[in-house]
Structure formats: C-alpha cells, structure tokens
Amino acid sequence: MNKSEILKIIHQKLSEKIDHLEHLIAETRAANNETKSSMGDKYETSREMVQQEINNLQIQLNENIRVKNSLKSINTNPYQNVGLGSLVETDKGFFYIAVSLGMMNFEQKKIFLISPESPLAKAMNGKTENEVFSMNGTQQKIVKIW
Structure with a gap:
C-alpha cells in the first residue's frame, strides 16, 4: 500500500x-x-x-x-512497530494512525483514519506483525505494518 x-x-x-x-x-x-x-x-x-x-x-x-x-x-517509510504514521492491517481491518478523519476507500479497501491518541491506536502502539492485542474485549491480530 x-x-x-x-x-x-x-x-x-x-x-x-x-x-x-x-x-x-x-x-x-x-x-x-x-x-x-x-x-x-x-x-x-x-x-x-x-x-x-x-x-x-x-x-x-x-x-x-x-x-x-x-x-x-509523519514518516511514510515502512515501520517495524505500530506508531504514528503506521498503516496497520489487522484481521479486522486497515487502520492508518495519523489523524481522526473517519473512513476512506483506497485501492478498494476501507481504511480507518485514526488519531494516535485514540484507544485503538494506543492498544496497538509498539506492537509488531503477528502480535495480538485486545480492544473492548475483542482480540485482533496484526497481519501487516507499513
């Protein structure tokens, strides 16, 4: 992406x-x-x-x-860990950690634009590919980080 x-x-x-x-x-x-x-x-x-x-x-x-x-x-280089500027694919969807602007369609995928201060971004922060995190009792696995 x-x-x-x-x-x-x-x-x-x-x-x-x-x-x-x-x-x-x-x-x-x-x-x-x-x-x-x-x-x-x-x-x-x-x-x-x-x-x-x-x-x-x-x-x-x-x-x-x-x-x-x-x-x-925001740095557009690939990331190893989730942080500001990361594009994260989980088993539940795509999230771009930059600003809170809702959802956008890009390359036929729904990407949620979320703030680094959001609870979801905080739950993912510092995680790497294949790690699992929990949000509101739901577990998500990080599939890929760009």
Missing part, C-alpha cells in the same frame, strides 16, 4: 475542510455586519449568538490547521 498517496488524500481532505470553514466564517461575518447596520441595538442578543458561532467556527478552523501541520512530522 502506498502511504504517501494516503497522506496526500488526508492533506486534501483537511485542506477542503479548512477552505469550507474559512468560507463559513466569512459568510457569517458578513451576515453579522448586515445585522449591525440594519437592525439597531435591540438585536444585541442575536448579534452575540452570531459572534459565538464565528468563535466556534474559528476554533474548528484552528484545530484543522493544527492537525494538518502535524502531518508534516
């Missing part, structure tokens, strides 16, 4: 999320400015709610930027 290609797709997904959040922030700010000019001071509460929405979007944007920047530290 080509981890470099998977990493490019992750970068692309994060870039799209960042662009979308920036667009939402710009639209919300524009709506907030229109509210200020046309409605007067009696709508202070609704303007505050819009400002809170902008703040929430900004927090999401900052987190996505932080996550995207953290991808720069």
Whole structure:
C-alpha cells in the first residue's frame, strides 16, 4: 500500500475542510455586519449568538490547521512497530494512525483514519506483525505494518 498517496488524500481532505470553514466564517461575518447596520441595538442578543458561532467556527478552523501541520512530522517509510504514521492491517481491518478523519476507500479497501491518541491506536502502539492485542474485549491480530 502506498502511504504517501494516503497522506496526500488526508492533506486534501483537511485542506477542503479548512477552505469550507474559512468560507463559513466569512459568510457569517458578513451576515453579522448586515445585522449591525440594519437592525439597531435591540438585536444585541442575536448579534452575540452570531459572534459565538464565528468563535466556534474559528476554533474548528484552528484545530484543522493544527492537525494538518502535524502531518508534516509523519514518516511514510515502512515501520517495524505500530506508531504514528503506521498503516496497520489487522484481521479486522486497515487502520492508518495519523489523524481522526473517519473512513476512506483506497485501492478498494476501507481504511480507518485514526488519531494516535485514540484507544485503538494506543492498544496497538509498539506492537509488531503477528502480535495480538485486545480492544473492548475483542482480540485482533496484526497481519501487516507499513
């Protein structure tokens, strides 16, 4: 499996999320400015709610930027032990330990993108091929590590 290609797709997904959040922030700010000019001071509460929405979007944007920047530290070379940047095949599925972005299809396989802080990544951390680990009472065997 080509981890470099998977990493490019992750970068692309994060870039799209960042662009979308920036667009939402710009639209919300524009709506907030229109509210200020046309409605007067009696709508202070609704303007505050819009400002809170902008703040929430900004927090999401900052987190996505932080996550995207953290991808720069991921090494795409093959691994012997499971860790950050590992693509792991278990008898239950494929897992790429980088960022939490859900599931993606790659080369007709479902790959789950998980954070290194996730319980599953922690359970696999440091393991090698053919080792078994337990998660929620279910045992999984590591078949291959890239």
